[in-house]
Amino acid sequence: MNARRIAPPKGANRKPKPGAKTPGDFPSREDLLTFIADNPGKAGKREIARHFGIIGAARIQLKKMLKDLGEEGLVERRQKRLIRPGDLPPVFVTNLVARDRDGELLGEPVDWDDEAGSPPKILVLSGRSNKTPQPGIGDRALVRLTEAEEHGEAQYTARVIKVLEKSQGAILGILRMRGPGKPPFLEPIDIKQRELDVDPRELNDAEDGDLVSVQVNRSGRYGTPRAAIVQRFGSMKSEKAVSEIALHSHGIPHVFPSAVEVEAEKAQPVTLGQREDWRQIPLLTIDPPDAKDHDDAVFAEPDKDPENEGGQIVYVAIADVAYYVRPGTALDREAHLRGNSVYFPDRVIPMLPERISNDLCSLREKEDRPALAVRMVFDKTGARRGHTFHRVLMRSAAKLSYLQAQKAIEGVTDEKTETLVEGVLKPLWDAYACLKKARDAREPLELDLPERKIKLKPDGTVDHVYVPERLDAHKLIEEFMIQANVSAAETLERKKTPLLYRVHDASTPEKLQNLKDFLSTLNMKLPSAGGLRPSVFNGILAKVKDTPQAQLVNEVVLRSQAQAEYTPQNIGHFGLNLRRYAHFTSPIRRYADLIVHRGLIRALGLGNDGLPEGIEDKLEAIGGEISSAERRAMLAERDTIDRLIALWMTDRVGATFQGRIGGVVKSGLFIRLDESGADGFIPASTIGIDYYRHDEGSHSLIGDKTGETYQLGDNVEVRLVEAAPFAGALRFEMLSRGRVGGKQVRASRAKPKGGSKSATGRKRITSRRGETSPKSKPRKS
Structure with a gap:
């Protein structure tokens, strides 16, 4: 039906809004449809009349035209507003389904006709009121449409009026x-x-x-x-169940969205193309025996340059994850969200899907793989003379474990290593001996804190707890990786390319004072003036090496240190004693490394998949997010070990153990068992009839009446009275007497009649996570 032109009624000469028909013209059907399309969810009969200057009796004609458009299915009425089929009303309910590349929430309308095609994506902004709960993925919210312009993946923008339903989740x-x-x-x-x-x-x-x-x-x-x-x-006795608790309690993403899996499955192996061909260089991967993905491969050879006599050339090739994980893709967003892989005793929660992490990007033995590599030249003192980065295609000559490589260099070879000793392994060890000279001269912080590992049975339960031996093979790979990381930071700085540094600040004055107070109890001093360097701490550690106080002092020095983090502002790395440092060597499992890879690709013109322009303004936030994700992963890993050990110990309630006081707080003592490294707690109120006060300076609990003292590091005998697998906590009873007059009384406390075993209950036990933790893994560099 064609619109009829009618004469405007009296009074229709009021000034219309810009873009409206002038008096004397009545809007056509196309005019009405265009206005409704341009104002989705906002166009009611009143708004249309106002826009086109329609008043009086002319409104009857407008009403009839709108009715005809509705009967023809060209417009729909929603809450006194007109929209085209497929458009959104001004206020509607949305399911929050994902986040975009900037971390903003994306929603889909709840009421959507599938015949209209795929539901539109809506950029959902939080409500203006502080009383409005912050929405999250899985929630259902009432929103108000604010804009119809596209924003990245979203066709609409809306603001939350009210969160109707928080995700119940599992x-x-x-x-x-x-x-x-x-x-x-x-x-x-x-x-x-x-x-x-x-x-x-x-x-x-x-x-x-x-x-x-x-x-x-x-x-x-x-x-x-x-x-x-x-x-x-x-x-509940299996590792999978226990690690599932850690994933749940720490909110660690562990199921890849379908879009991420689809992208990963579409990825294809890389051919040589414009890459340098390094497939003839016998690069090795040296990893733990159970490693599923291999980030790095190494090779070394003597420098034949006569001007660098005694020098070494070290090659470090790192998986080229940036080729497969491009900025703004679903893979990239998920990797950013996860921040890093999470490692449990019997499984890995990877940052990237397995198709990428342990297939296309894993530097598998005898298979072609893309890599971003650095060639570093060192002089005979281990000082780096120069380095260059290359985008290559490589082929790992062999996959070795640390122990396998170490045994081979010590003369115990197997079928694989016997052909590698002379031409590959010995040059690696020669290069390490050279680099170690510079490391020793640099004097990084050398903490000796063995990390406990759990050996599982086939059914996933704990077999035993052990401390693996630290080999030269570990130290070799560690030093090669450190030098590659420094080379990456120097290159990006020189090219003035944005990057995330791995920084480690010096200790705060408060922590240093606490350390001084503690050392004074051992008749040791920390210099009072001037800036401290790692060598000062190393001197303290050297004095107590091979003494009963060695582990205690190492732990207290560790607690005096700041925590490493990621940031675009460089303050250096105190622990490694380096002016600049960035993580480059593990892009399969750390998002920070992927950013550094992209920076190198952009800075050196190695491809079109480098760091995107405009990232500078986002790096500080990204650094904070992935630093938080790293801490979250470390807590989840530690909690899982604690829970597994607590499960393992449930059958040993009532048994006695030898241990050491590993932490002292106002409420009691943390105990670490010699046999297994298991940690537990003794409430101060259960130690004896005395009242024990906490002396922070000496890390002690001291009895008010008796002066009986329990100090950090003391050897004690304890009885296990309770194990709480849920909390990953053990509760002990003190059997040893404390120190009196500086000497520890060897006699044990009288054992209570009837034993001390108590019923297990989740709320009765004091969890070590409720206190300041006395132990921590050595800080990751």
Whole structure:
């Protein structure tokens, strides 16, 4: 139907808004449809009339035209507003489904006609009111449309009015059976969650004592919510179940979105193309025996330049992840979100899907792989004379374990290493001996804090706890990687290219004072004036080496140090005693390294997949996010080990152990067992009849009446009275007497009649994570 032109009624000569028809013209159907399209969700009959200057009796004609357009299916009415089919109303409900490359939430409308095609993406901004809960992925929110212009992936922009439903998500817990006639229930891992009845028809083959995740599927108004089991992880005694708790409690992403998996599966192997061909260089990967992905490969040879007599050339090739993970892709966004891979005793939660992490990017033995490599030249003192970066295609000559390489260099070869000793392994060790001279002269901080490892049985339960030997093979790879990282930082600085430094600040005055106070109890001093260097701490550690106080002093020095982090502002790396340092050598498992790779590609013109322009303004935020993700991963890894050991120790409640006081706080003592390295807690109130006060300077608890003292580092005998696998905590009873007059009384405390074993309960035990932790892994460089 064609629109009829009619004479405007009296009074229709008021001034219309810009872009409106002038008086005397009535809008055509196309005019109306254009206005509705340009103002989705905002165009009601009143707004249309105002825009086109339609008043009086002319509104009747407008009403009829809009009715005709509706009957023809060209417009729809939503809450007194007109929209085209497929457009969005001004206010609607959206499911929050993802985040864009800038970390902003993306939503999809809840009510969407599939016949209109794929639902549009909406950029969802938080509400203006502080009272509005912050929305997250999985939530459902009422939003108001604010703009119809495209923003990256989004076709619309909306602001949250109200979060209607927070994502219930999966609740993790232990399935418990009550007995005949009674419904099973979930004992949640999170002690803030209340118990949930589980629908007996929705057990999903789970058994009593299994770790499961449930979804609440029905909740009566007055009754207990009912839940359905959606996933079974198996016995709580298995590593998989325990690590699942860590993933859940720390909020670590561990399921790749379908878009990420699709991108990964589409990736194809790299051919030589414009790359340098390094396939004839016998590069080796040297890793732990159970490593699934291989970031780095190394080779070394003497420098034949007569002007560099006694010098060495070291090659370090690093997996070219940047080729496969391009800025702004789904793979890139997920890697940014995860920040790093997370390592548990029997599995890895990778930063990148397996197609990338342990296939296309893993430097597999005898297979062609793309790499970003650095060739470094050192003089006979180990000082680096120069370096160059190359984008190459390489082929690993062999995959060796640390122990395998170490044994070969010591004369115990196997079928693989016997052909590598002379031409490959010995040159590597010669180069390390050269670089070690410069390292020793540099004097980085040399903490000696062995890291405990867990050996699992085939069923995933703990077999034993051990401390692996630190070999020269470990130190060789570590020093080669450090030099490659320094080379990357120097190159990017010289090219004035943005980068994320790996920085480690010097200790704060407060921490140094605490260290001085502690050392004074051992008749040792820390210089009071001038800036401290790592060599000062090394001098202290050397004095206590091979003494009973060695481990204690190493731990206290560690606690006096700042934590390393990522930032675009360079303050140097105190622990390594380096002016500039960046992570370059592990892009498969660290997002920071991927950024450095992209920076090198951009700075050196090595491809079109380098660091994007404009990233400078975002690097500070990215550095903060991935530093936080790193700390989150370290906590999850440590919590998993603690829980596994607590599970392992449940059958040994009542047994006595020899240990050492590994931490002292106001509320009690942390104990580390000699046999296993397991950590537990002794509440101060259970030590004896005396009242014990905390002396922070000497790291001691001192009895008010007796003067009996328990100090950090003291050897003690303890009895295990409680093990709480949920909390990953052990509670001990002190059997040894404390020091009196500076000497430790060897007599044990009287054992209470009837034993001291107590029933296990989650709330009764003091978890070490509730206190200032006395132990930590050595800081990652």
